Amino acid sequence: MFRNNYDNDSVTFSPQGRIFQVEYASEAVKQGSVVVGLVSKTHAVLVALKRNAEELSSYQKKVIAIDEHLGLALAGLASDARVLSNFMKQQSLSSRLTYGRAIPLSRLVNSIGDRAQTNTQHYGKRPYGVGLLVAGVDETGPHLFEFQPSGMTQEMVACAIGARSQMARTYLERNLDKFADAGREELVVHGLKALKESLAQDKELTVENCSVGVVGVRGEGMKAIEGFKLFDGQDVKQWVDMVAEGAEETAEEGMDVDS
Amino acid sequence: MNHLPQAWGRPRDDVYGAYDHAYLQNGPKQHTQSPAVTGTSVLALKFKDGVVIAADNLASYGSLARFTDVKRLRKFADTTVVGFGGDVSDMQYLDRLLNSLDIEEAYGGSSHTLNAQNLHTYLSKVMYKRRSEFNPLWNQLLVAGLDGEGKPFLASADLLGTTFSSPSLATGFGAHLAQPLLRKVAFDEEAAAKLTVEEAVEAIKESMKVLFYRDARSLDKYSIAVVTKDGIDLKQDEKLEKQSWAFADQIRGYGTQIN
Amino acid sequence: MVFVQVSPRLRFPSKFPKLSFSVKQFEANHVTGADLYFVASGIQFGHANQTRASGAWRAQAPDGCQTIGFKPSHHSITSTVVPNTFSTSIGTGYDLTNSVFSPDGRNFQVEYAVKAVENGGTSIGIRCKDGVVLAVEKVISSKLLKAGANKRIATVDRHIGAVSSGLVPDGRHFVSRARDEASSWRSTYKTPITVKDLASRMGGYLQAYTLYSSVRPFGITGIVAGWDSELELPVDGQVGSGPKIGSGGKVEGKKYGGPGLFMIEPSGQYWGYYGAATGKGRQTAKAELEKLDLAAGKLSLQDGVKEAARIIYVAHADNKDKEFELEMTWISSLDGPTKGRHEEVPKDILEEAEKLAKKHLDDDDDEEETKEDDKMEE
DSSP states (O other), X not given: OXXXXXXXXXTOOOTTSOOHHHHHHHHHHHXXXXXXXXXXXXXXXXXXXXXXXXXXXXXXXXXXXEETXXXXXXXXXXXXXXXHHHHXXXXXXXXXXXXXXXXXXXXXXXXXXHHHHHHTTBTXXXXXXXXXXXXXEETTEEEEEEEOTTSOEEEBSEEEESTTHHHHHHHHHHTXXXXXXXXXXXXXXXXXXXXXXXXXXXXXXXXXXXXEEEXXXXXXXXXXXXXXXXXXXXXXXXXXXXXXXXXXXXXXXXXXXXX | OOOSGGGTTSOOHHHHOSOOGGGXXXXXXXXXXXXXXXXXXXXXXXXXXXXXXXXXXXXXXXTEEEXXXXXXXXXXTTTEEEEEEEXXXXXXXXXXXXXXXXXXXXXXXXXXXXXXXXXXXXXXXXXXXXXXXXXXXXXXXXXXXXXXXSOEEEEEEETXXXXXXXXXXXOTTHHHHTHHXXXXXXXXXXXXXXXXXXXXXXXXXXHHHHHHHHOTTOOSEEEEEEEETTEEEEEEEEEOOSOOOTTGXXXXXXXXXXX | OEEEEEOOOOOOOTTOTTOOOOOSOEEEEEOSSSXXXXXXXXXXXXXXXXXXXXXOEEEEOTTSOOEEEEETTTTEEOSOOOOOTTTTTTTTSTTSSTTOOOTXXXXXXXXXXXXXXXXXXXXXXXXXXXXXXXXXXXXXOOTTBOTTOSOOSEEEETTEEEEEEEOHHHHHHHHHHHHHHHHHHHHHHSSOOOHHHHHHHHHHHHXXXXXXXXXXXXXXXXXXXXXXXXXXXXXXXXXXXOOTTOOSOOOTTOOOOEEEEXXXXXXXXEEEOSEEEESTTHHHHHHHHHHXXXXXXXXXXXXXXXXXXXXXXXXXXXXXXXXXXXXXXEEEOTTSTTTTOEEEOOHHHHHHHXXXXXXXXXXXXXXXXHHHHXXXXX
């Protein structure tokens, strides 16, 4: 019987130059519930679908605030995300302490990318089994980054990762042109709509299973920061109601609807 | 039983005998106890659009005028000037430190640059860390530039890790001789915000002249820089003009006096 | 696990007798929802992403040059099979561990790392008389990527840039190490590292990753480019004028400094180049670079930028179905546009070069079409 001998560890290349352990790690991302991120000229938004293990258990945290100016959403192994987010919190604080400056996002994201890469090149380590969307603002405005277990990091205009996220990405690609000039509320609604696309047939968005993270810039010269804020429970009701069944028709005006 | 705090946590003399200092034959490990080759005063004054900063080009070895072309104003990234008083080799160390910081900052393109305020925070941490290791960098620094909001920024950090900010600052002898003169033109922030660049430069040059008259470790060749949002105008080989030594024969109490 | 049984008709070219697929039956081993593995005689020879539920699947065989298309409904293989250059490696066990020699003296893990490079976007470097250009083809994998962000050419020191083809995160590791080398050189010698010395250090670093079974080689080929100052440089941290004669050890009449361009392979092997190319389109790019007669040292930096853009466009033509972004940086001489620094090629110059590149491609296409038309008429 055929057996793939090249997938036992992350220090073995397959004859095609692939590293299967890393590819398998990105499968772990697809096991996590979906998260969506998107940016406008003024804001960066994260929305996430939370899962609970059973009816009476709490929901898994999907969005983590890192610093005043940024936060992240995760899909995959939550404990790996905690390791990375703790590291990011340290880096952010260290920048504030040493320079009195909010750390530039690209630098922070690169630092976890470099860390993740190390795990793919040394025996006895395993790749991180988590994908992240990092959203925040810095001197150059709002940003959204995607982080993958391979250590790949990319700046995106919008992105969705996790289970069934292809549907959300399709929504984002279709509405890509609308994000740049969208207002804060509008951006959140787009995020939730994308999230909704990825829901399983019998699921719907509720205040229990939705998380929203918002961060932005405002004021003259976009210098003032609207700090990263996490919304859960009743705080997301306003937005969940806007994308609920029925409310859709009126809100969807001018938007192409799949049937 | 000895209940005094200084005995807490130590082996009891009545059980173990008195502490044996014999192993410390060479005495305790010592770091720098005094500077070697030194630069004297640095002067700086804020005005409405920026900061003027100046230092002479002398490095003394004790009372010997050892080097007469030493540039004690160092540029950082075309946005900030750091003026160094005190030990010259420690200044060179710091200069290299700033150089490598500048290179690191430029990795990500030109979008993120540390402003003068960030740089001062960084330098003060370096100074404080070194003094906490009982191995201070024997300098007093003035950092001149603009802060995050584009307003003039001027602050000092010294070998103890002490920081200070004021519309006018001076190190070394200048702190005694020039500071009162500078305060006459800019008593507070409000007054400094009214100064033109010409007035500020004039005040600094006049103070440099007074220092040359009275500080035996000073020189009439100096560097002067004007930092504004348009960049740095640094001149490194200026000569004090319109000197008048007419007051000299009025001085009593030094050297051979005839009458 | 799902097994797809197909009975293909195979056509083996007779010049490849080594290929011993004598079976009449192929198994497509459906391992996950997305992946198919092709197996013959118990040996895996291909793998495919299931992009469509029906229609043709495409499989890439281990050496990366086999393409097998078949339609499950027709149960037949439609394209030819070429032999596997790794047929001596697979199944022997010598290719499963880094740092292990095979009986014929090869380290297969290093060769497989090269495969990762060969699938990456094309990178090139051109050493001109008054500077060096770096260019990279960035294949756009998603519409959601932010245009113009995600830079792939990095600054290593003020005067040196680096780019790589292959696994992008490995490329970042490469750059990170290069920066550390450049920085530690400065703190030791109080002067910038030369491009040659950096290449040497990086060659040593990559080589170390072929020595141990506890690591894997880098899945990249890196290109480093820079300009070593032709003038007497102040020592880092120098505050006075120093001795008037400058540093010693110089040969009279010899020219110091100038452009540098080096390419470092996963094995750690490195060479200096007039024109370097790596990644998917390297063959095409190399052919184009050779036409430039760079060894003559006549090409100016300004023209080099245009050539670099054109070559990336030409090299991409083989991969036309995917969109790409061109990224270019340069390092000029001290009296040139970047004053010896590694910088992005300014937007207007880049756009001009891209316009020319596109025009060149269109002209070429027209030419070919007219040729074919002629033949038709004949």
